[in-house]
Amino acid sequence: MIKAADIEATLLSMADERQARQLLRFFKTGPGEYGEGDKFIGLRNPQVRMVVKEAWKETPLPEAAQLAMSPLHEVRLCGLLIMVEQYLRAMKKGDTETMSRIFESYLALHPYINNWDLVDLSAIKIVGNHEVMNPELILMDEWIKPDGHTLWQQRIAMVSTWMLTRKGHIDKCFGRAGFLLSSPHDLLHKAAGWMLREVWKKGYRRELRAFLDENVARMPSIMLSYTCEQMATDERHEWQSRRKSGR
Template sequence: MHPAAAALVDDLQAYADPAAVPGRARFFKSGPGEYGEGDVFIGATVPQVRAVLKRHRELPLNALDDLLASEIHEHRLAAALGYARAYADAARSGEELAMHDVYEHYLAQSTRLNNWDLVDCSAEHVVGPHLDVVGTAILDELAASPLLWERRIAMLATFHRIKRGESADALHVAELLLRDPEPLIHKATGWMLREVGKRVDESHLTAFLDAHARGMPAVMLSYATERLTPEQRAHYRRLRTS
């Protein structure tokens, strides 16, 4: 392991809490046959992981790669947050090559971004802004992946542009994922649709629902319509099953 990664691991170990491990394992569905099967926890909290990462500013990408290769969930969380920080630092400095390096390292290790929190804390901050550089074809590629986590990266990456007031990419990826079999994709897609209605324009959301609510997974529709009126929610529930 890279010395900088090893130093962070040693620092993080001080926050290990064996009593918290069973609860973390249940929360992140790490049991047999569950989406996080085999994940290992030390019991550190997200604020603790963030605090440790803040104390370790000098983490080259190779060190982040080593952290992401760890079987320990909290090590991988530190890596995911570290990639997001590294991209933001490079963007602030206008270092285009460094930005692309972070993006390349991140996607090269995507099989290790293997739980929803790891994707959700990083995809919009690495893949999202880099769409301005590489274009949006990567979203189609990720959305077509057999890997659940890459499909979630595709959906969450659009949050960056949603926050800029742009809905087209989110609606495009949502349409690609309408028939996805995974509940975690239903939730992520419904969440991003809801954010389109909240942050961009409610009419963009309702137009999408008018076209696609019929047959939409129930959880996806529930998440997407959470901020609509009771009458609107009832209308789309009826439309879904019509």
């Protein structure tokens, strides 16, 4: 068994103060910014993943969850990535009990999953796969709503549709993106646009055009930009023109 304290010590041994200062700026940790107060030790994702690769098989879920509650960003990321690997192994084995246990633990940890990289690198594979495997789940349809839910809960709900789209369940993406049209957060606009772009990439172009036809006039510009990124230039410009003209 590998303990959380030992994994954290390994991560701390690789700390880079200069890189940490750069990450503080990159992840917007200043007063009033979305990552306000977060702390970094200066590790890049490949360094964290190297530790995950060595540790995930021997790390009990409670120890991974303890890592995910750390005040240090990279330590939280490590814990979440360990949970991802454990979830994927359980899914491969058809171990639904372990999958549910990891999923429930992940949900309980949502106050600590509080930056876009932490969300994007974990939610798609844990929450997204769990929704595919359990179509009766409606919790993410609640988390996408702004009332009583944080920016990060909403982003978890939005990016998790990536897996649903891969399986042809595109209505979830459209429904959740619709809730974010009036959001004040550009991180949610980007997430929705990213997921809508995935709908296009998977070939559901008629359906995406219908969604845009209904919503383009009130779509935030960055959401539309992400959505149309893979389109032909003429079509992309047409949607942008329609948004500006409000039609």
